[in-house]
Amino acid sequence: MRGFPGHSRVERVVKPTEKGLEMTKWNRLPVMATVMLCLVMVGCSVEDSGTDGGDVGGAGTDATSGAALSGTVMIDGSSTVFPISQACAEEFGKLHGDVKVVVGTSGTGGGFKKFVLGETDINDASRPIKQQEIDACQENDIEFLELTVAIDGLSVMVNPQNEFVSALTTEQLKKIWAPDSTVELWSDVDPAWPRKEIKLYGPDTDSGTFDYFTEVICGEGGASRSDYTPSTDDNVLVKGIAGDKYSLGYFGYAYYVENKDKLKAVGIAEGSDASRAVVPEAKSIEDGKYTPLSRPLFLYVNKASLAKPHVKAFLEFYLREGQKLVSEVGYVKLSADALAATRAQLAK
Amino acid sequence: MNRSAVETAERLASRHRKGRLFEWACLGATSLGVLVLVVLLVGVCVQAWGWLDGDFVSSYDSRHPREAGILAGIWGSFWLIGMTAIFSVPIGVGAAVYLEEYADRSWLTRLIQVNLANLAGVPSIVYGILGLTVFVRMFGAFPDGKVIVVSLGIASLKIPIPFGRTVLSGALTLTLLILPVVIVAAQEALRAIPGSIRNASIALGASRWQTIRLQVLPAAAPGILTGIILALSRAIGETAPLVMIGALTYVAFTPGGIETPIDVIRDPQGVLDAPYDTFTALPIQIFNWVSRPKVEYQHVAAAGILVLLIVLLVLNGTAILIRHRYRKGIRW
Numbered sequence: 085m086r087g088f089p090g091h092s093r094v095e096r097v098v099k100p101t102e103k104g105l106e107m108t109k110w111n112r113l114p115v116m117a118t119v120m121l122c123l124v125m126v127g128c129s130v131e132d133s134g135t136d137g138g139d140v141g142g143a144g145t146d147a148t149s150g151a152a153l154s155g156t157v158m159i160d161g162s163s164t165v166f167p168i169s170q171a172c173a174e175e176f177g178k179l180h181g182d183v184k185v186v187v188g189t190s191g192t193g194g195g196f197k198k199f200v201l202g203e204t205d206i207n208d209a210s211r212p213i214k215q216q217e218i219d220a221c222q223e224n225d226i227e228f229l230e231l232t233v234a235i236d237g238l239s240v241m242v243n244p245q246n247e248f249v250s251a252l253t254t255e256q257l258k259k260i261w262a263p264d265s266t267v268e269l270w271s272d273v274d275p276a277w278p279r280k281e282i283k284l285y286g287p288d289t290d291s292g293t294f295d296y297f298t299e300v301i302c303g304e305g306g307a308s309r310s311d312y313t314p315s316t317d318d319n320v321l322v323k324g325i326a327g328d329k330y331s332l333g334y335f336g337y338a339y340y341v342e343n344k345d346k347l348k349a350v351g352i353a354e355g356s357d358a359s360r361a362v363v364p365e366a367k368s369i370e371d372g373k374y375t376p377l378s379r380p381l382f383l384y385v386n387k388a389s390l391a392k393p394h395v396k397a398f399l400e401f402y403l404r405e406g407q408k409l410v411s412e413v414g415y416v417k418l419s420a421d422a423l424a425a426t427r428a429q430l431a432k
Numbered sequence: 433m434n435r436s437a438v439e440t441a442e443r444l445a446s447r448h449r450k451g452r453l454f455e456w457a458c459l460g461a462t463s464l465g466v467l468v469l470v471v472l473l474v475g476v477c478v479q480a481w482g483w484l485d486g487d488f489v490s491s492y493d494s495r496h497p498r499e500a501g502i503l504a505g506i507w508g509s510f511w512l513i514g515m516t517a518i519f520s521v522p523i524g525v526g527a528a529v530y531l532e533e534y535a536d537r538s539w540l541t542r543l544i545q546v547n548l549a550n551l552a553g554v555p556s557i558v559y560g561i562l563g564l565t566v567f568v569r570m571f572g573a574f575p576d577g578k579v580i581v582v583s584l585g586i587a588s589l590k591i592p593i594p595f596g597r598t599v600l601s602g603a604l605t606l607t608l609l610i611l612p613v614v615i616v617a618a619q620e621a622l623r624a625i626p627g628s629i630r631n632a633s634i635a636l637g638a639s640r641w642q643t644i645r646l647q648v649l650p651a652a653a654p655g656i657l658t659g660i661i662l663a664l665s666r667a668i669g670e671t672a673p674l675v676m677i678g679a680l681t682y683v684a685f686t687p688g689g690i691e692t693p694i695d696v697i698r699d700p701q702g703v704l705d706a707p708y709d710t711f712t713a714l715p716i717q718i719f720n721w722v723s724r725p726k727v728e729y730q731h732v733a734a735a736g737i738l739v740l741l742i743v744l745l746v747l748n749g750t751a752i753l754i755r756h757r758y759r760k761g762i763r764w
Contacts, residue, residue: 131579156710160678163723170682171495177684186710187682189720190675198678201569203597317723319730338725413495414725 153394154182161188161195161208164292164336165381167413168234169208172406176398183394192292196384202226205389206399209382210236210292227387231426233402234415237337237369238297238377240350241322245329248277251351251361254376257301260284260332265309270330278330284312285321285333297334300376322346337364338414352377369416381415403427476741479734488735490691492684493717497728500721502736507686508599508679508711509743513668515603515707516610520663523607524614525649525656531615532622533644552612560676563605568677570594587701592708597678599687600707605673610663617659621652653758661751665744671715681720683712714740 159169166189173185190198192209199207200220213230221228240257242249248270256274260267260282270277287294289306299305315321318335325331326346340349351361354376368374383402389395403426410417418426491501535541565571574593582589595601625648633643649656688706690696696703714736721733 129581131581158710160680163681163720166681166720167495167724170493173682173684174494184685185682186680186684188675188678188680190678203678318725319723336725342725342727409495 152182153180153397155184155392155394157183157185157206157389157395157398158204159185159187159206159208160190160198160204161206161384162192162210162292162381163189164192164210164236165208165233165383167338168381168406168410168415169206169383169402171409171413172398172402175405175409176401179401180394180397183398185398191290196220199228199384199386200224200226202386202388205386205395207384209384210379211296212382213384229385229387229390229429231383231385231399231403231429232380232418232422233383233406233426234381234410234417235369236379236381236415237364237374238293238334238379239337239340239364240332240334240352240377241325241340241347242332242350243325243329244346244348246348249332249350251353251358253353253356253358253361254301255356256358257352258303261286261298261308262302263307263309280330283324283328283331284309285324285331286312286314287318287321287335288314288316291316293334293336296379297377336414337369337416340364341414366411366416370419372419378416399430403430476734476737479731480738483731484735484738488732489739493682497726497732500729500732502714502717502739503691504683504686504712505714505717505736506739506743507690508683509668509714509740511599511687511706511711512602512606512674512713513664513747515599516606516667517660517664519603519607520610520614521660524611524660525618527611527615528618528622528656529644529649532619533640533648548612548615552616555672556609556670557672557676559605559609560673562608563601563673563677567595567601567604568597584704587704589704590708595708597680597710598708599711601677602674602679602711602713603707605677606667606670609670609673610667613663613666614660617662618652618656621655621659622648624655625651650758651762654755657751657755657758661748664747668744668747669715669740671713671719674713674716678710679716680710680712681716683710685709687711714743 157173159173166187169187173187176183176185187208188195188204192207192211195204195207195209196213196217198204200217201224213228240252259265260273261284267273268281269279270282271279273282286297286308289308294308295305298308302308312333313321313324315324318339321333321335322339322343325333326343332350340347349364351358351363352374353359353361362368362374364374364377369378372378383399385395385399390399403423407417407423417423487499488501489506490503491499492504493502494500531541531544570593577596578593580589580591580593582591592598595604629647629651630643633647634640638646686706687709688699688702688704690699690702690706718733718736718740721729721736
């Protein structure tokens with residue numbers, strides 16, 4: 085079938101002639117290789133790489149004030165914060181062409197795994213750092229700074245044709261979304277509402293939005309009923325709710341802003357009194373009136389990186405011009421007080 | 433007699449009916465696949481209409497959908513797939529040649545065979561984790577990070593140790609990912625070469641090496657190439673392992689600063705730097721655009737998908753050309 089039957093005998097006969105042939109043809113090769121290797125070795129040296137990560141060129145980063153900045157700013161982390169960081173990177177790049185700002189989307193937790201090893205300068209986070217991540221930072225001698233850069237208002241959405249719901253209390257939300265929920269029909273939430281099946285949409289369990297919503301509404305991160313339509317892609321949730329009159333779902337404010345004509349935002353009241361409900365809007369989120377579903381978005385900065393002028397310049401830009409970009413990409417900028425507090429932290 | 437003839441005719445008719453039914457079922461299976469593909473392609477083309485233009489392929493990602501482009505993704509994927517091919521072809525074909533042409537059938541080769549088949553089915557994210565530890569961090573053995581600089585006259589090679597979040601790490605990870613597929617496909621191709629060809633070659637006095645080089649490999653090349661193309665096509669669409677090893681989403685430069693095909697010739701330093709640069713890839717960009725809030729990004733994503741499809745077609749087309757040339761060279 086395969087191989088060389090009786091091969092070993094044949095080879096013994098062939099080998100000497102072959103060797104003679106091959107030698108005349110190929111004996112220049114080892115010589116050439118040796119010469120090449122010698123040439124290469126002459127110019128070979130080992131240098132320390134900067135902690136810049138990708139910046140192999142090791143461009144000078146000790147720029148004095150006024151001099152052109154250069155270097156790499158390595159950002160990774162939450163895909164929720166990504167649009168803000170990307171917008172800032174894009175605009176900052178127009179001012180400082182020699183500074184390479186790169187942004188990854190490994191997720192808040194995935195980003196922290198790299199951040200605690202000092203592999204990134206900045207981590208985008210849609211939740212505060214966890215204790216075990218702080219411990220890991222200490223183990224690796226990494227000091228960090230927490231900066232609040234924007235606010236996201238988790239929005240609860242219904243279909244625009246839904247005329248009976250305009251406000252919900254957190255108690256009603258808990259009744260709907262709790263793991264042991266018995267709510268099947270809208271009338272189960274409020275007897276005045278129609279006896280129609282309530283169709284639920286929400287982010288899947290890997291999402292930071294899911295963690296935050298379940299923690300605030302159900303009292304424990306990850307505690308949720310499981311018989312809803314989940315998706316990693318919020319655009320799928322938008323389509324689902326827009327196409328179903330008796331639906332209800334939740335996701336980040338940015339997706340509501342971009343789809344206002346297809347969705348209706350529900351006012352949220354903390355506790356049991358629906359008359360105190362607040363609708364998610366830039367103003368109500370910024371003023372801190374849209375509670376408890378507003379969540380801050382963070383940057384975690386490695387203090388060692390902060391010592392580099394180009395990283396510091398980028399962060400200053402982030403907290404200055406960046407605030408205009410925040411609303412452009414669908415999030416809510418910080419209030420004047422909160423912004424001043426964040427800037428003071430950076431200045432320290 | 434008469435009755436049995438009628439019976440036979442009936443049975444024959446029933447068998448023919450079954451035969452036709454089977455034919456229709458097969459036709460249905462084929463057209464279902466084609467139909468889904470056509471619907472997908474038409475959907476993507478309609479969405480991408482007016483969005484895929486010169487600006488799109490020559491600019492970087494942006495927060496404005498109209499200004500967003502895929503240049504960084506195109507060059508990232510180019511370097512990634514090019515280097516994956518450079519690594520996986522010699523290793524994969526070499527392993528297959530050893531297993532098929534040299535190794536004896538023993539428990540060890542059987543063990544390797546079984547493991548190859550299993551590895552081909554391992555989820556790609558697992559390879560990402562492996563690549564992160566081995567290539568990106570090198571087990572944390574070099575905490576300070578070093579750069580080996582090798583001067584080559586007109587340009588110099590700057591190799592970071594550990595490799596970090598570079599194209600090189602990505603290409604090595606993808607190489608591990610597709611090697612089992614390449615090896616198994618190359619083995620199948622080698623196995624299809626009749627033993628009589630080898631015997632004839634040996635009988636005429638050729639050595640084993642000459643037989644493999646001049647008879648077996650050229651004859652098996654079309655099959656081997658098909659396997660390599662299928663594997664590389666899989667690699668170019670991979671996202672999960674790349675995100676794991678630290679491929680980025682927003683990058684406003686190309687690896688080595690090479691932005692046009694002419695730069696490849698004009699800028700030797702850029703070519704040498706490219707493998708050690710940070711990068712993004714086509715599928716990462718597309719995935720990111722699909723999940724953006726702004727509705728217009730759905731069109732940008734569709735344009736990106738078209739670019740990925742075109743790259744795939746070019747890749748496959750080149751392979752078919754090469755395969756065709758090899759087929760012509762076989763004289764038996």
